[in-house]
Amino acid sequence: MPPKVSSAMSWISSSVVICLQFRPLLLFVFLDLCVASLGVTNVEYISHYNQHNFTCEGWKGAPEAAAGNCTRYGRNGALRCYGGIRNLPAIPEPKMHRLQDIIFCGWPKHTFNPITDLQPFPKIRSLIIEYSEMREFVFDFPEMFYLQSINISWTNLSQVNARTFKRVHALRVVDLRWNKLVQLDGPLLLPRHFEELYLADNPWNCTRNFKWLLVPEKGAIVVDRDDIICMDKKYRDRHMLTVMNFKVMLRKECQTHDDLQNCTCTMHHIIPKTHIPLYTINCSNLQFRTMPSYIPTNTTTVYLNDNEIIDILPLRNNPYYRHVVDIHLDNNRIETIDVLEGGYWFEHFRLLSLRGNRLQKLPVYALDNALDGNLDANLLLLSGNPWQCTCIFIMRFREILMKYNEITRDAINITCTYKNSSPVRRASVLSLTREDVCKPEEEPKIYPLDMLNAVLAFLILLILSKLAYDYYYYKNFGRVPWIVMKLP
Template identity: 50%
Template sequence: MVKNYYQIIIIGVTLFSIFFTSYSVAEFDIHIPVDHGTCENWTTMPEADVGNCTKNGRVLHCFGGMANVHVMNPSKVKKIEELILCGWPNETFDPQLILPQFPKIRYLKIEHGQLTYIPKAFPELHHLKSINISWTNLSNIQQNLFKKLHNLKELDLRWNHLDFIEYPLTIPETFQHLYLDGNPWNCTKNLEWILNPINKDRIVDRELLFCADKLYRSRHLMTVLHYQVVLRTMCNSVELKNCTCTMHYITKSENERLTPIYAVNCSNLNLTRFPSFVPQNTTIFYANNNKISDLRPLRNNPNYRTVVDIYLDNNRVPNIDVLEAGYWLRHFRVFSLRGNRLTKLPIYALDNALEFNSNAVSLYLSRNAWRCDCKFAMRFHELLLKYLEIIVDSANITCKYFDGDRSYTLNVLNIERSTVCKLPNENSKIQPIDLVNCTLAFLILFVFTKLGYDYYHYRKSGRLPWIVTKIL
């Protein structure tokens, strides 16, 4: 008898524990399911053909719409705690129109279907603690969408079409978990709120987020954000105060190591010199429309050793002699010097550098005041022909040729040696060779005239010319 009594007590305690545990989990530890949940294969359900709902206790399960909700018992509808909408048929979902008829709702799931946009904020629902909107076309989230949900604890927005969420979302302080995996995040937009310490524990799957934009496709979102923050910190230096720094790309080596590639734009800032500092891993530097004349930093400053693309259009660079035989000229990829003050080039040095530079892609030299003397013009002409694919604007490179007091603009590609290579006295009106030619022409004319006279005299008088008689 005693034994049976203890067995009854043990069974009772066990049942009570199970009941209490289940109640506690249901009341306080609602967790969003990882998989498709109850919406998997929803199209095979018979209710999906007409967009009807099925009620099971306090759970309302709808497939392809809510066509039959209006015929259900209103008092029972008001007691619904879980609303599961599989295959929502419309592009929009109006929570202010649909949800007030479920005042006791605690869990809302919208999976699959045509949902693209939620135009209105959720109404005040004191019991709603968990929202799952997944596997839809949802592409935008308003900042105040969940503002009135004071007891919201979990929000699952996985596997939608979200590429950006404007921060901060207005959510209660008691909010606990946010799921964002599976969305095509655009990492060129400002997503740094994800790094906010307050969101470290809230965004449960932030280590699983990846970028989908063209620039950072397949790159880990947290890594991209980290590099963006580092770049912004480095770009706040005094030297780059007014410049714009951007992360141009992230490369991946054979050992899977990621390296950020930065671009610095200091154009239109009235600079008279190169900044003494650029962030590590900077490969592109823009300084167009300034007053820079000295290129020595490209040779002497180690910060510019990895900067392979330099754009210096419309500055005051007089020559590139300082780069001769230097590392940078043998390793650059793009060098743009359009609209500067160049008149001559170290042809041999530039030819030698381009010969051994396997990285060179583009060199721009047009809109400079090139001087076409014989020696330089012809060597420059040969250089352009040799590197026609690298010197991209060859067809637009012109030079000034001076003939006496007059100057002429010549296209270097079409220049001819006879045009620019004349002897110093070649411009005088009468040359010695001209006098010789004239004398010879006069003598030839005299000989033919004398021959004609003698022939006429012989026919008339029958006497041979005197010179002929002497010969005979």
């Protein structure tokens, strides 16, 4: 036996002999002080519940449950309460002070206040709360020197503060499985000698920051971290460590490339079975003049809104964009998309948003071919551009908008401008007809052919009038027309 431990045990033995001269109650108090002074409170403690295999399962069938009473087991050991603590005042205070293991089956309140609810048990070493409606701790645990094990399971506990267990100095084990915990603000602040933390079987939201689980000195205490499953909509049924590993890798990858240092890189999905991560890159409103030359592998969505981009050629010839299916390029300076014609990306995209750019025309036939053969195309947004109301283009463009109305969902907001009109006239493309755009803008009111027809009509009337006049005079006066008299 080491000298230090042997000396300590001898000191305790001599103290016990002295304490035998005191009353029994003082004996326990003195022994506790002796043990606490040597720091022996941190030695491994075997709970009475482990010895007797106590559990809360089926607690509602116990006789005490109807009255919400507690039952004490052993001389100094355990207190088990079913559905309440109504008979707690009937237990003598000295016996209460000696209790070391407390188990609450069906805690009757929605909250648990460690300061007041544990005040009757100053020497508690093990606390169990199971099968209850408890949702939160009202306050953090107070200064405690004996409590070594906390097990809270099968409750509605939904949040735990990082400082909740900080002042429980002898704490070694915390079991928080089978609750309703969704997130932790960060790693729990725990005593230096803490050993085991259990967090599995909770509906964790992995969109929150749990990257600290990957840090050895912080995550190693979580014994079951390999078994923690995400339950949020985005990462449901994925292992938390897998999700956090992908997030850390993505963050490093984005930070190491100059083009993306100011962008936001996020993981929006993990494909089931294959566990391939899918990324979203947001570089909006960063005054980009060109599209980033590099984006991480497995990026499927890119936001480049509110920049100064003119050229979208990378969508055709940059292999990093080959698997980008959703791209947002609203409010840039794009004047043409002709470069996309016949390219792989144009025939496989899912979403293309070009609202608020400088597009006046586009290759309608190429767009028709791309949309007709692209079964994945879901959304094409083209409103807010200065489209020109020219006869050939706008009529074909209108046909495309109507043909693919399920994809061009903002077609009702697409307008065009009549060229060289003063004042400037704009019209909804869908409301235009061929007569509206397929005739000269300043069409004359009288055509030359109309003038010729008018002259001929006048001459015919003149001839008919002269004929009627001559007939009248011949009938009444017998005078023939002058032209007749001159005929040979």
